Amino acid sequence: MKRSRILAIALLAFCWMSGEAQQKISIREKNIEPERLFQTIEQQSGYMIYCNLAEMDSLLLSVDMTESSPEEILKKAFEATDYKVSSYGDKYLFVLKDRELITELSEDYFDRRKTYSTTSDNYLLSPLEQKATSENKLYTIGDERSTDVPEKIQLTGIMTDFRTGEPIIGAVIYTEKTLIAATTDAFGFYSLQLPPGHHRLLIRGIGLKDTQRQVAIYNNGKLDIELEEEVYSLKEVIVTSERLARVQSTKLGVERIQIKDIKNIPTAFGEVDVIKVVMMLPGVKAVGEASSGFNVRGGSTDQNLILFNDGTIYNPTHLFGFFSAFNPDLVKEIELYKSSIPAKYGGRISSVLEINGREGNKKELTGQVSLGLLTSRATIEGPIGKKTSFILGGRTTYSDWILKKLPEKSGYNNGRAGFYDLNAIIDHKFSENDNLYLSGYYSHDRFNFDEDERYGYGNMNFSAKWRHIYNDKLTSTLTGGYDHYSYETETNETPTNAYRLDFGINQGFLKMDFTSYLTEKHTLDYGLSGILYVLNPGKYGPNADESLVILDKMQEEHALETAIYLADRWSITPEFSLDLGVRYSMFNAMGPRTYNLYDPTKLPDMSSIVDTKTVDGWKGFKTYHAPEFRLSARYAFRSDFSVKLGANTLQQYIHKLSNTTIMSPTDTWKLSDENIRPQKGLQVAAGIYKNFSDNTIETSIEGYYKTMKDYLDYRSGAQLIMNHHIETDVMSTEGKAYGVELMIKKTQGKLNGWISYAFSRTLLRQNDSRVEKPINNGDWYPADYDKPHEFKFAGNYKFTQRYSVSLNCDYSTGRPITLPTSKYQYAGGEFAYYSDRNQYRIPDFFRMDLAINIEPSHHLTLLTHSTISLGVYNLTGRKNAYSVYYVAENGKLKGYKMAIFGSPIPYISYNIKF
Structure with missing residues (x-):
């Protein structure tokens, strides 16, 4: 029995080492464009790399590494830049500017009343908070324990471009189930009337990344949202548009x-x-x-x-x-x-x-x-x-x-x-x-x-x-x-x-x-x-x-x-x-x-x-x-x-x-x-x-x-x-x-x-x-x-x-x-x-x-x-x-x-x- 147990452990270790070996690759490039570097890594490793190539159009990278993981190679290639490399799961890498991808929840994440609750009328996310906040976190507006929760609640806010601060015109925010929707005006302002409770809000902006917000709303409040440019896989260049807006809008012509x-x-x-x-x-x-x-x-x-x-x-x-x-x-x-x-x-x-x-x-x-x-x-x-x-x-x-x-x-x-x-x-x-x-x-x-x-x-x-x-x-x-x-x-x-x-x-x-x-x-x-x-x-x-x-x-x-x-x-x-x-x-x-x-x-x-x-x-x-x-x-x-x-x-x-x-x-x-x-x-x-x-x-x-x-x-x-x-x-x-x-x-x-x-x-x-x-x-x-x-x-x-x-x-x-x-x-x-x-x-x-x-x-x-x-x-x-x-x-x-x-x-x- 002891010999069998040792043999099983050795076999698992060999499989793990073999799997690791499959991820080790060698790349030697000088002044290479990010797009070509990503293609080479994906072809050799099977990884999927997500990024915003439009941000990287002025970059030239150099890297000389052997028998290294894709993540190590990318970190070395981008070490002199303001880009951060993050991994998620076994096959996904993200290259983001000025930040790393958050893949784990903080210890106090589920302590919603302590961290994300407010009984005031406004709930404002700073740029740093919004960039680091997961789309799946719950933002609570108002107090669920209140005895004076209205039947209809008004959620308002302003959507702006994360880079420039300009208001986003024509962005659509709507609920997943009831399809209650609102569109931002010329000033980026929206107003959405919701029943109290939990809602998943989907947000789409022209040329911007589709995103979502999880809200628990019990009082009128304000949620300002900063939207970013589309982050897409190297496999597909995406030019976004209004998509459903032309179909769902009442206007024609x-x-x-x-x-x-x-x-x-x-x-x-x-x-x-x-x-x-x-x-x-x-x-x-x-x-x-x-x-x-x-x-x-x-x-x-x-x-x-x-x-x-x-x-x-x-x-x-x-x-x-x-x-x-x-x-x-x-x-x-x-x-x-x-x-x-x-x-x-x-x-x-x-x-x-x-x-x-x-x-x-x-x-x-x-x-x-x-x-x-x-x-x-x-x-x-x-x-x-x-x-x-x-x-x-x-x-x-x-x-x-x-x-x-x-x-x-x-x-x-x-x-x-x-x-x-x-x-x-x-x-x-x-x-x-x-x-x-x-x-x-x-x-x-x-x-x-x-x-x-x-x-x-x-x-x-x-x-x-x-x-x-x-x-x-x-x-x-x-x-x-x-x-x-x-x-x-x-x-x-x-x-x-x-x-x-x-x-x-x-x-x-x-x-x-x-x-x-x-x-x-x-x-x-x-x-x-x-x-x-x-x-x-x-x-x-x-x-x-x-x-x-x-x-x-x-x-x-x-x-x-x-x-x-x-x-x-x-x-x-x-x-x-x-x-x-x-x-x-x-x-x-x-x-x-x-x-x-x-x-x-x-x-x-x-x-x-x-x-x-x-x-x-x-x-x-x-x-x-x-x-x-x-x-x-x-x-x-x-x-x-x-x-x-x-x-x-x-x-x-x-x-x-x-x-x-x-x-x-x-x-x-x-x-x-x-x-x-x-x-x-x-x-x-x-x-x-x-x-x-x-x-x-x-x-x-x-x-x-x-x-x-x-x-x-x-x-x-x-x-x-x-x-x-x-x-x-x-x-x-x-x-x-x-x-x-x-x-x-x-x-x-x-x-x-x-x-x-x-x-x-x-x-x-x-x-x-x-x-x-x-x-x-x-x-x-x-x-x-x-x-x-x-x-x-x-x-x-x-x-x-x-x-x-x-x-x-x-x-x-x-x-x-x-x-x-x-x-x-x-x-x-x-x-x-x-x-x-x-x-x-x-x-x-x-x-x-x-x-x-x-x-x-x-x-x-x-x-x-x-x-x-x-x-x-x-x-x-x-x-x-x-x-x-x-x-x-x-x-x-x-x-x-x-x-x-x-x-x-x-x-x-x-x-x-x-």
């Missing part, structure tokens, strides 16, 4: 894009362009290249409300549409509402594009510089004390050198073109319940092809926002600001004809928004807003002492637009939810003003004036008001499958005057008045949403039908600039748009991106009985931006953490045009006879773009991190027609096609962070 996704999409000259990425979404169209104006679901370019940190941007373009007006390094995310427009927004009838700027880094001073072929930009950010942070950014161009390289015979080699924009954002935390945000933006463009005629235009915005948390169930945001847009054109070709033309629009705004978390089923959003408009329609005057131009100044236009709104987010059951809202808007056109009244049985004309009115001071002389309704409904068959229905009615009191198909800096705006009615829009939409492969593939199909009334069209020969009676050159038109949009989006894995197809039509009609010869005899005709078929692909493939490739494909039907079909002789002259309005189309559009993104390795001691992007815009060199025009040559009309980018455009950009 809403697209949210993070700035990291925007920077992966190739654009002209390698310039990261927020607006161009928006145009890659289904349902968003552009009439052609080099245009930052866009059309959403059949709407015109002026029917989109574009907001940057609450300020209205009237012209989101630089260099006549070649670049958007937003510095991408200052942008946090963009959200496009094609349908389900929140009740707090109004003033446009097609869409709302909300662009949220980043807040400054609250932990450390950082910056970055980006160099491109045409532009450069720089950003610096950091904390000011413990409660304040800032971020400053600037962008400029040096594109004049390109014009200088043009041949002299082109006539453009003496031209100049350039722009710059500046941003400043400051946020200050007064207390746990009060935050102040300040944002400023300024942009300016100047452009001339010769020395005689010059253009300039720019935006200026300032906003201040105060966020206050009253209690667990009520928050408010007070926002005020000022918006300005202007342009000027001047010429000095001849001193006697030298002139300057100016246009400007100014608006001050103030709004108060409240959110009340009434019950677990009802969340109310309500508030009021006001906008004061001061519009300078035009000033035309001499630009030199010798000029004979006579000063002409149009009357200023003044108006006040106010609104109140109420919306209820109603969770009837876990499967069925409703968003109900009403907004009541009022518009008052005000003096001082002199205007004409016309015979209502005739179109406005100088011959049909029946009276002239004069209004003194800031008195109102015309009022428009109307309710606007919002409805969205969702039924979820499963957590990854839902159907939705929505409807919106909207009013628009300001109109863009333009006879071009693109957004131009010389476009002017006109306020509604006695003779110009507001535009009205109605949209009904429905959608089906289904996720596959563990929510890594999102699919959707949405259909919509839309009507528009009092959309402005122009009479033949209309004069839109310096027209004191513009109502005599415009006509009200009605429109309809309908379409279907399909989208497949892959959010995880080395390959991610989206592919979409949209079929849509946009038709207009003049049905005013006062018009003697309506366009196309009063029949429906295609709008200038009607493009029935559109196919778009935007994809990114990541070979490693440093190397990736991006590809775009964009196809669409050619836009409509009106062509001459024949000619005739009359009174000794030759005239062209034209087809019906927009009866023909230019050739179809197709473009493919390619980019290679490289993140070079850097030694650990270096303080900077750089990236390089190489690419080709218009890879196939297709000459896409921007327009078609005709020139008389030798007595014959010859047609020509103009292309903006008729050949491949290679580019390189360099970005450095410090």
